[in-house]
Amino acid sequence: MATEQESAQHADAGAYDFAAIQDKWLPKWEELDLFRAGRPGDTRPRKYVLSMFPYPSGDLHMGHAEAFGFGDIAARYWRHQGFDVLHPIGWDSFGLPAENAAIKRGADPSAWTYANIDQQKRSFRRYAPSFDWSRELHTSDPEYYRWNQWLFLKMYEQGIAYRKAGLVNWCPVDQTVLANEQVVDGHCERCGAVVTKKALTQWYFRVTDYADRLLDDLNQLEGAWPSKVVSMQRNWIGRSTGADVEFAIEGRDAPIPVFTTRPDTLYGATFMVVAPDSELAAELVAGASDEVKTRFGDYLDSVRAESDIDRLSTDRPKTGVFLERYAINPINGERLPIWAADYVLADYGHGAIMAVPAHDQRDLDFARAFDLPVRVVVDTNQPVTGVIPVIPLDEHGVPMLPEDLPALDPVSTGIALTGEGRLINSGPLDGLSKSNAIRRSIEMLEERGLGRPAKNYRLRDWLISRQRYWGTPIPIIHCEHCGEVPVPESDLPVRLPDAAGLDLSPKGKSPLGAADDWVNVTCPSCGAPATRDTDTMDTFVDSSWYYLRYLNANDETRAFDPKEAEKWAPVDQYVGGVEHAILHLLYSRFFTKVLFDLGYLSFTEPFTSLLNQGMVLMDGSKMSKSKGNLVEFASELDAHGTDALRVTLAFAGPPEDDIDWADVSPVGSAKFLARAWRISGEVASSPDVEWKTGDPALRRITHRLLADAPHLAESFKFNVIVARLMELVNATRKAIDQGPGAGDAAVREAAEVTAMILDLFAPFTAEDMWERLGYEPSVALVPWRKPDRALLVEEQVTAIVQVDGKVRDRLEVSAKVTVEELEQLARASAAVARAVGEREIVNVIVRAPKLVNIATRG
C-alpha cells in the first residue's frame, strides 16, 4: 500500500508511469486519426508497408508482438522520412480452427471467429501499431470472398482453374485434401497427422504453367528477400532440363515418352521402369501373363498401403516387379525389359524412366537388387577439356595417372558414376564430354523424330478444393446436361449456407453437401435441376491477393481498383514469418502474375522487400502451454507496458534471429524508457533555443545518430538503433548532471531527437516526451531532423600508429592532417622507434587522419 506521503513524492518526482501515459494517449490518437493513408490532396510520396495478416485463433501472442512490432517500426520510419504510408490490417479469418472449435464446443464458426477478432483488436489497440483501420478486412466476409469467386471464374475462363481426377494428399484427421505445399515431411502441415493418398476429382490452379516465371523472377528478389526464402522457392519449383525420348513398346502401337536429364547416357540404358500406380503400368500389365498380373497386383497393393513417411525414408531397399514386356531403345534398337517400381513416381515426368544403372544411383541400386545388366558409357576417369580434373591420390599420397586408376565398376563398388567424363561405348557420341554429348544426343533424337528438349518441375499444380465448411464456396454448378457451369458474375457472391443445422464434423465430404436448399439449384445455362459444387477453397487463395484488397477494401463494385494498385502496389516492405516461405509467398507471386496477364496489374512481383522475423522462444524452445514455458502477451503488457515490450523485442537482436525470452530484460527496457522520459521533463530551455549554442560533444552524438539511423533502419538493424538511443540518453544524462546542464541547447536537441527516433519503438513514451518538450501531438508525423554534417567530422582525432599491423602508438592530430605530416609524426614517435628497432622500414601505409602502418623487414 502506498502511503499518502509516498504518492506525493511519486507525483513530485514525476515518476514514469507507463499505464497513465498509455491511457492518456490512446483516446487522443484515435481522435486525431493519425494513420489514415491516401487522403485526398496528400502529395507526399507513398510507401506500402504490410505485415502478414493474422489468423484470429484466440488472442495475440508474443509472436504477433514481434512480427507486428517490426512492421510498425518500418511504417513509422517511412512516415518520419516524409512518406504517406499505407499500413493496413485485416483478418485471415477463414480456416479449420474455427470449424474444429465449432465441432468441439458447438459454437458457430462465424461467431467464434468474430469474437476472437474482437478480442485481438482490443489487444492490438493497447499494442498501438500505426494501422490504418479504415481498410480493415475479413476474408470470411461475403464482401471479401465474393472476389475470391470472381478471381476463380477469371482463372476458370483462362483454363488456369480446372478439375481433374488423381491421387491426392489426404489428411485423415482433418478429413480433407491438402496441397503439396501443405505436406511437410509426410505430415499434415496443420495438424501433424500422417498424410495418406486418395483418388479424388478435385479443383486445381495451373501453377506449373507459371513455373518458369516463378523461378526466373526470383532473380529480381535477390538481395531484397532473405536468400533463404529465395533458395527455398528455387528448390521447391525444382526445374530440371533434359529431353523427352520416345521408346517403342513391343506389342503397343504408340511409343511412350520418357523424361531424362541425361540423354547422353542413352547407350547405357539397360532397362525401363514405370510407376506402379500409373495408367501406363496398368495398361502394360494387362497384356502380360496371369502370374505377372497377380504379382503386380500384390505389389501395387503394398505400394498403395505405404504412407508418404515410408516412402520418404531413404536407403530403403529397392522393390519392383518385372512386367515381361519390352521397350526398344530408340538410339540402338536394343530390347529393354520393363519393370514396375515405386521409386518412379506417377506424377513426375511421364511416370516412366529409362534406367541407366552405371550413371544413376537409384537405377544402380535397383539393378544390383535384381541382377540387371550395368553398362558404363561415360569414362569418368578421363579428364575433360575445360574441367579441371581432381587427380586421385594412392595410399602413399602419390597422384595416380589415369592408367593406374582402378577400373570403373559400379557393380562392385555400388557407386554410380555421375561425374564429368568422356563418352565411351556410345557409337557416334564416343569421345565427347558429358555436356557436349547431352547436346549432341538431343540433336540426334530430334533429327530422327525420336525426342526433343524438355523441362520438368518438382512443383505440382495447386490443389485448392477442401472438403470443409468454413471457406469460400467454389462458384461452379454441376448440371447433368451442361457439365460444369460457372456461376454468373451477377449471382456472386455464392454465400455459405448457415452453419446451424449442418453437421460440420469431418466425414471426408464437404458439409455443404447436406445443405439441400443451398445445393439444389437450377442450371444457369439450361434451367434444368442442378447442384452446386460443395467444396470450398484452400484459405491460401484468400491470402494470395489480400494485399490488393486493402487498396480499396470497401469498394463493393470490384476486387480492387487498378488505379489504386498503380499508386500503392507492389508492397514496398512485407514482414512475416519464414513458415510461409513456399506456401503463401509462392501462391501470392502466382496470383500477381495471373492478374498481370489478365491486365489488372502492371507489375509481376507482389512484395518488393521481405523481412522474416525470427521466433520468440523460451529457454531455447518454442513456447507452448503444454511445455509450461508460455510467456503471455497480455501479462507482459500488464507488467511492463507496450513500449517496454516493443523495445525489448526490437533490442533483443537482429529481427531475423530467434529471440529467447530468457535472455532479454523488459525491466531493463522500462528503465531505459524512464531515463529518456525523465530527461524530457528536465530540459530547461525553450523550443526556440538556438541549436548552434549547444554543447558540441553532445551535439556530435545526436547528429551521428541522425546520420546513421536511416541506413540502420533500412537494413533492419533496429537493435543497433535502440543501442544508439541508449548511448544518446546516457550522454544527455551526463550533460545535465556533470556537463553544461539542463539549460544547454544541446540537451533540448538531444531530447527532441530521442523522442523522434524513439517513436519507432516506444510510441507512447515518445509522444509524452514530445508534449513535455512543448510540442503538439503527434511526434509520429514529425519528419526527422537532418544531420549537420559539420558536426560529424571531429577536429582532433586520435591517429593510431601500427608497426607490422600492431598498434604501437596513438597521436592526437588535426582531422585535416596531411599524409606527409602524419607520416613524419609517426616516424618521429619514440614508441615506434622502439618497435622498429634495428629492422628496415620497407613500406609505410598512411590513411590520414586515422592510421599509419609501418611495415618492416629484417
Next chain:
RNA sequence: GCUCCCGUAGCCCAACGGCAGAGGCAGGCGACUUAAACUCGCUUCAGUCUGGGUUCGAAUCCCAGCGGGAGCACCA
C-alpha cells in the same frame, strides 16, 4: 547424403579490410535507506571456434576442419 546460414566477454549482441565494444543482462564496488527493494553513479570481464592462406594490416575475404541451426531429400 546434398545445399545454405551462423560461431566475438558468464549471457544477448555491436564493430565501411584499419584502436575488438555501441548497448543491454548478469556480476562487483559505492550512494540513497534503520534495513531491503527501487533508483542513481562507478566498475571487472573476451583478442573473435580450430588450422592454413591472401594482405602493409583479417572478427571481417579465401580454403579445410570442428560445433550449432535451417532447408531439401527416390523428382529420373
